[in-house]
Amino acid sequence: MDGNALIKIEHLTKIFDSDDKSVSAISNLNLTIEEGEFITLLGPSGCGKTTILRLIAGLEIPSEGIIYERGEKVEGPGPNRGMVFQEFALFPWRTVIKNIEFGLEIQGMPKEKRREIAMHYIDLVNLEGFENAHPNELSGGMKQRVGIARALANEPDVLLMDEPFGSLDAQTRNIMQRELLGIWQKTNKTIVFVTHSVDEALYLSDRVVVLTSRPATIKKEISIDLLRPRDRAGKEFAKLRHEILGEVEEEVTKAIASERKKEES
Amino acid sequence: MNKKASKAQKNRTFFLSFFKVKKNRDRLIHLGISILAVIIFILAWDLYAQLQNKPYLPRPHMVFDALIASFFNRDPFSQRYMGEHILASMVRILYGFIIAFILAVPLGLLMGWSKHVHNAGNPIVELIRPIPPIAWIPFAIVFFDEPFDTAFIVFLGIFFPVLINTIFGVKRIDPIIIDAAKTLGVTKRNMLQKVIFPAVIPTLMTGIRIGLGIGWMCIVAAEMVGVTGGGVGFYISAMADVGRYDDMFAGMIVIGILGFITVGGASYIERRVSRWMGMR
Amino acid sequence: MKKVSKNKLMSIIGIVIIVSVLLLAGCFEEDGEKSIKAVKIAPKDMKASLDSGDIAGYVAWEPYCSDSVVGGVGKTLHLSGEIWPGHPCCVVAVEKNFASSNPDLVKHFLKAHMEATTWMVNALADNTSMEYSLLVDIAVDFTARDEAVVKEALSHMTYVYLLTEDFYDGLKEYTDKLIEFEIVTDDKISERGYEDTEDFVDKYVDETYLQDAATVTPTSTSLGTVRVGYLLGDLHQLAYPVAKNSDVGGGKSLFEKYGVTVTDASGAPYSNGGDEMDHFEAGDVDMGYLGSAPAVLKHLNAGINTMILAQVNNEGSAIIVAESIDSLKDLRGKKFGIPGFSTVQYFLLRMIAEEENIKVST
Ligand SMILES: Nc1ncnc2c1ncn2[C@@H]1O[C@H](COP(=O)(O)OP(=O)(O)OP(=O)(O)O)[C@@H](O)[C@H]1O
Numbered sequence: 001m002d003g004n005a006l007i008k009i010e011h012l013t014k015i016f017d018s019d020d021k022s023v024s025a026i027s028n029l030n031l032t033i034e035e036g037e038f039i040t041l042l043g044p045s046g047c048g049k050t051t052i053l054r055l056i057a058g059l060e061i062p063s064e065g066i067i068y069e070r071g072e073k074v075e076g077p078g079p080n081r082g083m084v085f086q087e088f089a090l091f092p093w094r095t096v097i098k099n100i101e102f103g104l105e106i107q108g109m110p111k112e113k114r115r116e117i118a119m120h121y122i123d124l125v126n127l128e129g130f131e132n133a134h135p136n137e138l139s140g141g142m143k144q145r146v147g148i149a150r151a152l153a154n155e156p157d158v159l160l161m162d163e164p165f166g167s168l169d170a171q172t173r174n175i176m177q178r179e180l181l182g183i184w185q186k187t188n189k190t191i192v193f194v195t196h197s198v199d200e201a202l203y204l205s206d207r208v209v210v211l212t213s214r215p216a217t218i219k220k221e222i223s224i225d226l227l228r229p230r231d232r233a234g235k236e237f238a239k240l241r242h243e244i245l246g247e248v249e250e251e252v253t254k255a256i257a258s259e260r261k262k263e264e265s
Numbered sequence: 266m267n268k269k270a271s272k273a274q275k276n277r278t279f280f281l282s283f284f285k286v287k288k289n290r291d292r293l294i295h296l297g298i299s300i301l302a303v304i305i306f307i308l309a310w311d312l313y314a315q316l317q318n319k320p321y322l323p324r325p326h327m328v329f330d331a332l333i334a335s336f337f338n339r340d341p342f343s344q345r346y347m348g349e350h351i352l353a354s355m356v357r358i359l360y361g362f363i364i365a366f367i368l369a370v371p372l373g374l375l376m377g378w379s380k381h382v383h384n385a386g387n388p389i390v391e392l393i394r395p396i397p398p399i400a401w402i403p404f405a406i407v408f409f410d411e412p413f414d415t416a417f418i419v420f421l422g423i424f425f426p427v428l429i430n431t432i433f434g435v436k437r438i439d440p441i442i443i444d445a446a447k448t449l450g451v452t453k454r455n456m457l458q459k460v461i462f463p464a465v466i467p468t469l470m471t472g473i474r475i476g477l478g479i480g481w482m483c484i485v486a487a488e489m490v491g492v493t494g495g496g497v498g499f500y501i502s503a504m505a506d507v508g509r510y511d512d513m514f515a516g517m518i519v520i521g522i523l524g525f526i527t528v529g530g531a532s533y534i535e536r537r538v539s540r541w542m543g544m545r
Numbered sequence: 546m547k548k549v550s551k552n553k554l555m556s557i558i559g560i561v562i563i564v565s566v567l568l569l570a571g572c573f574e575e576d577g578e579k580s581i582k583a584v585k586i587a588p589k590d591m592k593a594s595l596d597s598g599d600i601a602g603y604v605a606w607e608p609y610c611s612d613s614v615v616g617g618v619g620k621t622l623h624l625s626g627e628i629w630p631g632h633p634c635c636v637v638a639v640e641k642n643f644a645s646s647n648p649d650l651v652k653h654f655l656k657a658h659m660e661a662t663t664w665m666v667n668a669l670a671d672n673t674s675m676e677y678s679l680l681v682d683i684a685v686d687f688t689a690r691d692e693a694v695v696k697e698a699l700s701h702m703t704y705v706y707l708l709t710e711d712f713y714d715g716l717k718e719y720t721d722k723l724i725e726f727e728i729v730t731d732d733k734i735s736e737r738g739y740e741d742t743e744d745f746v747d748k749y750v751d752e753t754y755l756q757d758a759a760t761v762t763p764t765s766t767s768l769g770t771v772r773v774g775y776l777l778g779d780l781h782q783l784a785y786p787v788a789k790n791s792d793v794g795g796g797k798s799l800f801e802k803y804g805v806t807v808t809d810a811s812g813a814p815y816s817n818g819g820d821e822m823d824h825f826e827a828g829d830v831d832m833g834y835l836g837s838a839p840a841v842l843k844h845l846n847a848g849i850n851t852m853i854l855a856q857v858n859n860e861g862s863a864i865i866v867a868e869s870i871d872s873l874k875d876l877r878g879k880k881f882g883i884p885g886f887s888t889v890q891y892f893l894l895r896m897i898a899e900e901e902n903i904k905v906s907t
C-alpha cells in the first residue's frame with residue numbers, strides 16, 4: 001500500500017435498497033487520498049457526492065468494496081474523520097464554544113483544557129466575541145465557521161466537507177473559501193471537499209476529481225498546479241475552468257437524459 | 266477581545282434593546298385587554314347572579330369574601346385553613362408529577378429512539394391513554410394509601426402528555442444532528458444523554474405544561490371522592506354537600522388560580538428554557 | 546461560567562423548596578393522626594369498604610348497619626339512640642310553592658303516609674302476623690338486602706309521623722349545634738328571615754297540614770300527581786313503598802285510596818339527603834322523604850324553599866366498626882365512612898366525638 005496514502009477507496013459500490021426500488025448511487029469507485037492533500041469531488045447534483053463522503057465518514061456501510069484509513073478498514077464513524085455539513089448540523093442548545101468543545105467533552109477531557117483548545121479554534125475561524133452565542137443568533141457564514149471549528153477541535157486526520165458553503169451568498173462564500181485555505185495551510189489537514197461549483201473546486205483544490213452522473217465513478221482526475229492565492233480572473237484559471245466545465249456538462253446532460261428516459265418509461 | 270468582535274457585540278445589544286421597547290409597549294396593550302376582559306366577565310357574572318338571585322349562584326363579592334375568609338378560618342369538617350388544603354393538593358400533584366416525570370421521560374426517550382421498544386410499548390400506551398384518569402379513582406382508592414391514591418390519578422394525567430411529547434421530540438430530531446454527533450465520537454451509549462435528551466427538552470417542557478393542566482383537573486376530581494387529608498377538591502365537594510355555594514365557588518377559584526399559576530409558570534419556564542437553550 | 550452557576554443555584558433552590566414542601570406536608574399528617582378521618586362513602590358501599598379494611602368503621606342508616614353486623618363484617622359500637630335518645634331522623638318535606646298551590650293534594654298524601662306508618666307500627670308489634678311478613682317482603686324488595694338483615698334492621702326502627710314536642714326540641718338542638726360546629730354560620734338564620742333558632746324551627750315545621758290530614762277521607766277522584774323524592778334503599782323511608790303497595794291497602798294502595806298519584810322524582814332514589822335537597826332546588830321534587838338534617842342544613846345554607854310536614858322515623862342509625870375496634874378512641878387516625886357532611890349520621894359522629902373529646906377531621 002502507498003506509504004503516505006491517508007484514505008484508500010477500493011471498488012466502492014453503494015446501492016440503496018428500499019421497499020419499492022433500489023438506487024445505485026456509487027459503482028466501483030477507486031480513489032487514493034494523500035496525506036495533507038486538498039481534494040475536491042466535483043459532480044452533477046444527485047450523482048452521489050454526499051454518499052461518498054458519508055461512506056468515508058463511516059455513516060454509511062459500503063455495499064461492496066473497502067475504505068481504508070491509514071491502512072485500517074473504516075467500520076463506523078469516529079472522531080479521526082471530521083465532517084462539515086452543508087446544513088451546518090450544529091447543536092442548537094449549545095453555545096458556540098460548547099459546540100466546539102463537544103468532541104473533547106465526549107472524550108472526557110477536563111473542562112479547562114477543552115476550553116483552551118476551543119478558544120484556539122474560535123480564534124482560528126474568527127469567532128471571537130461569539131463564544132456564548134447560540135447558533136440561532138448567528139448568520140450562515142458564522143454557523144459554518146462553528147461547524148469547521150467543531151470538526152477541527154477533535155484534531156481529525158481528515159476533514160470531510162460536504163458543500164459547506166452551498167447555502168451561503170456569493171460574497172460570504174468567497175470570504176469563507178479564502179479563510180478555509182488559510183486554515184488548511186495553518187493546520188496541514190487533509191481535506192476532502194465536495195461541491196458542484198467548478199469555480200470553487202478550482203480555487204481551492206490540489207486535485208479535482210470529476211465524477212460521472214449516478215451511479216458515481218471517477219470520470220477524470222485533474223491536478224491543479226496553480227499557485228495560491230489563485231486569481232479567478234486569470235488565464236490559466238479560465239482555461240482549466242473551461243476544460244472541467246466541459247467534463248461536468250457532459251455528465252449533467254447525461255443525467256438529464258436518463259431522468260427523461262425514466263419519466264417516459 | 267479584538268475590535269471587530271466588540272463591535273459585533275455592541276450591534277447585538279442595540280438590536281435587542283430596540284426589540285425590548287417595542288415589546289414592552291405591546292405587552293402593556295395585551296395586558297390591558299386581558300384585564301378588561303376579566304372585569305367584563307365579573308360584571309356579567311354579577312349581573313346574571315343578581316337576576317337569578319339563587320344561593321347556588323352567589324355574587325362575585327360573596328365569593329370573594331368567602332375566599333378571603335377561607336384563608337383565616339378553619340373549615341368545619343377537616344379543621345384546615347385554605348392554605349393547608351392548597352398544600353395538600355400541591356403535594357399530591359407534586360408526587361404525581363415527580364413519579365410521572367421519572368417514568369415518562371426515560372421511557373419516552375427509549376420509545377422514540379428504538380423501534381423495538383416503541384413496538385413493544387406503543388400498544389399498551391395507546392390502550393391505556395384514552396382511559397380518563399378519573400375512571401381509575403375507585404381502583405386507586407382501594408389500591409393505594411393517601412397521598413398516593415390521589416397522586417396516582419394525577420400521575421396518569423401527567424404521564425401520557427409527557428411521554429407522548431418526549432417520543433414526538435425524539436422523532437423530530439434532525440437526523441443530521443445525530444450524524445454530526447457520531448462523527449464527533451459519540452457512541453450509542455452517550456447519544457441519549459448528550460444529544461437526544463437535550464434536543465428533546467423543549468418538546469418535553471410542552472408535555473409538562475399540558476400535563477400540569479390536566480393534573481389540576483385530576484386532583485380535584487380525585488379529592489372529591491372519599492379522600493382524607495383535605496385538599497381543595499375536598500373543600501369544594503364538602504361545601505357543596507352542605508349547600509355553602511359561596512365557599513364552593515371560592516374553592517373553585519382557588520383551583521383556577523393555582524392551575525393558572527402552575528401552567529403559566531410552566532409555560533414561562535418552557536419559554537425561558539427554550540430561549541436559554543437557543544431553541545426556537 | 547457565571548450563567549452556569551446561577552442555573553445550578555436555581556435548581557438547588559427549586560429542589561430545596563420541593564423537599565421542604567413534602568416534609569412540611571408530613572408534619573401536618575402527624576397532626577391528623579390524632580383525629581378520626583371522616584371520608585364520604587355511599588352507604589351501599591360501606592360494608593365492602595369495611596370488609597376490605599379501607600375504613601375502620603362507619604356511620605349509616607339502616608339497613609346498611611345491620612347488613613355488616615349480620616354479614617359478620619363488623620359490629621355495632623353505638624346505636625344512634627344511645628348517642629342521642631329519640632333524635633329526629635327522616636321527615637316528609639315539601640316544596641313550599643307546591644304546598645301552597647296544592648294544599649289538598651298534600652294533605653291527602655300525608656293521610657296516606659299516616660296510615661302507612663300506623664300500619665307498620667302495628668305490623669312490627671307482632672312479628673308472627675301476616676302484616677309483619679308482608680312488611681318484611683316490602684322491605685326486602687325496597688332495600689335489596691336479604692331477610693335476615695332486614696329483620697335485624699327492623700328491630701332497631703321506630704316509625705312515627707307525629708310532630709311531637711321532642712321532635713321540635715331535637716330539631717332546635719340540632720340547629721344550635723350546627724351553628725356551634727360552624728357548619729351553618731349564625732347570620733344565615735336572619736338571612737332566611739328567622740329571629741333565632743326557635744323561631745326557625747317553629748316556622749320551618751308546619752304542622753297544620755298534618756292536623757288537617759287527620760280529617761281527610763278516602764276518595765275515588767284523582768287529585769293529582771306528586772313527584773316523590775327518596776333515598777336509595779333507606780329502611781327509614783319504608784312508609785313510602787308501604788303506601789304504594791296494593792296488598793297493604795287490600796287491592797288498592799294507600800295513595801290510590803286517597804286519590805294521590807305518585808311517581809319517583811327525576812333522579813330518585815338519591816344517595817343522600819343533600820342530593821335530594823338539590824333536586825328540590827332544581828324543581829324535580831314536589832314532596833320527599835329525607836333526613837331532617839339535610840332538610841334543615843340546606844334550607845339554611847342554600848335557601849332551598851322547603852318545609853317539614855311530618856316525621857317518618859326517629860333513631861335508626863348506628864356506628865358500625867371493625868372487630869378490632871372497641872371504643873371511639875380506637876378510631877383515631879383511622880378512616881371512617883360517613884354518608885355525607887349534611888347528614889344526621891355525620892352529625893351524630895360529631896356529637897359523640899365531642900362528648901369523648903376526640904377530634905373529627907378528614
Ligand atoms: N439513504 C438513502 N436512501 C435511498 N437513496 C438515497 C439515500 N441517500 C442518497 N440516496 C440517493 O442516492 C443518490 C445520490 O445521492 P447523494 O446525496 O449522494 O447525491 P449528491 O451528489 O450529494 O447530490 P446533491 O448535489 O444534491 O447534494 C440520489 O439519487 C439519492 O436519491
Ligand SMILES: [Mg+2]
Pocket residue numbers: 049050051162
Ligand atoms: Mg449532497
